Amino acid sequence: MKYKLIRSNRKHLAIQITEEGELIARAPKRMPVREIDAFVKQKRQWIEKHQSRAKMRERMKKSFVMDYGxxxxxxxxEYTIHQENTDRIFLDxxxxxxxxPSGLSPEEIRLSVIDFYRQLASAYLTGRVGVYAPKIHVKPAAVKISRASKRWGSCSGKGNINFSYRLIAAPPDAIDYVVIHECCHLLEMNHSSRFWDHVSKLCPDYNEMKNKLHAVSERLTMQNL
Ligand SMILES: [Zn+2]
Structure with a gap:
């Protein structure tokens, strides 16, 4: 099996499948290649399963066109994109x-959806931070909307909270979990058990929310959003 080998100062060997279906082995600096080969061979079934999933996702992504309908x-x-005699985007x-507006190309529609997501995310998430920050007894310096596609939110040392515009696609309870998560980082800048204690006080079922977010992420990625 072909794989890309990345050696670093790590202690253990780990394998990973990229979104494109490429196999990457991350190994400690001095680990012999035959040991890595043997490990990859042993994980063959897992690798093949995940590679075929990644390839299917890529195919769906390539064939997806964001058009009216x-x-x-x-x-x-779920909202259906509908062409209308209008010059602005609005939700019914x-x-x-x-x-x-009518007459937009698929790429223009895609960019309009992103624009719409950004605007709604800004208003909605600022409101949710306003609900949870006082409960957690924190005061974020600012709430900003980013284009991050790999994570839903982040928190800076200066106390700024960033949310990806993609978050607005998720159900409200899952969005609240991310809001709570980032606000709790103003108390604990790590993922220690103390941090999760804070999160679970306001969101006891956070694992379920993580699953919901994962499904939303797959969907957004498939639609190039
Ligand atoms: Zn975190």
């Missing part, structure tokens, strides 16, 4: 539509 998630609900919550 496509459906996107907003706060955990009652009927489950996102109305957009």
């Amino acid at each position: 496509a459906s996107v998630l907003v706060l955990g609900y 919550q009652k009927n489950g539509f996102i109305h957009m």
Whole structure:
């Protein structure tokens, strides 16, 4: 089996499949190649399963076109993109539509969805931080919306909280978990058991929220959002 070998100052060997389905072995500096080969061979079934999943995801991503009639998630609900005689984008919550100007190309529609996500994320997440920060007794310096695609939120040493615009696709309870998570980092800048104690006081079922977020992330990635 072919793999890319990355050696570093680590103690243990680990393998990883990238989003593109490439196999990467991360090994300690002096570990013999035959040992790495043997490990990879032993993990063959796991590797093949995950590689075929990654390849299927890539195929779906490549064939996906964001056009009128496509459906996107907003706060955990499905909304159909609908062309309208309008020059702005707006949400019709009652009927489950996102109305957009007509005549947009698939790429323009995709960028419009991102723009819409950013605006909604900014207003919604600022509001949720306003709900939870006082409960946690913290005062974030600022709430910002980022384009991060690998994580939902982050917290800086200066007390700024950043959220990815993608978060607005998730259901409200999962969004609240991320808000609580980042606010708790203003108390504990790590993922220690003390940190998780703080999180679980306001969000006892955070593991379930992580699963929900994972599903949302897969969906967004597939739609290039
Ligand atoms: Zn964290």
